[in-house]
Amino acid sequence: MTSPSLLLYPELHRIAPERRPELLERARHQPFDWIELAGLGAAVVLVAWASRGIAASMPGLVGSGLASVIVAFPLVLAVAGPFYWRRTRRALRDEIERQARDERRAAP
Numbered sequence: 001m002t003s004p005s006l007l008l009y010p011e012l013h014r015i016a017p018e019r020r021p022e023l024l025e026r027a028r029h030q031p032f033d034w035i036e037l038a039g040l041g042a043a044v045v046l047v048a049w050a051s052r053g054i055a056a057s058m059p060g061l062v063g064s065g066l067a068s069v070i071v072a073f074p075l076v077l078a079v080a081g082p083f084y085w086r087r088t089r090r091a092l093r094d095e096i097e098r099q100a101r102d103e104r105r106a107a108p
Helices: 004-008 012-016 015-029 034-056 064-106
Strands: none
Touching: 004 034, 004 064, 012 064, 015 064, 034 064
């Protein structure tokens, strides 16, 4: 596991290194909760509004569609990315708690 993953997801420190990739992959496929869905929806609206205004003020780019894409991509990463990150961290915590419960039940 690379150190950027460990920095982004400190929960991985509690997991055995050989299990980290599988657990992280499962966490990335968990459903979003209502806060994350609302945040993603607001991010899309905000980015669409902001990129249209910013792209309109950028003369010289080939077409407004290309300008919108160039402007929108980093905005989407900055505004919507934290909601994806939150979902993955939440799913990792849930999985760690589930494994701890299973281990306690299996212990004699």
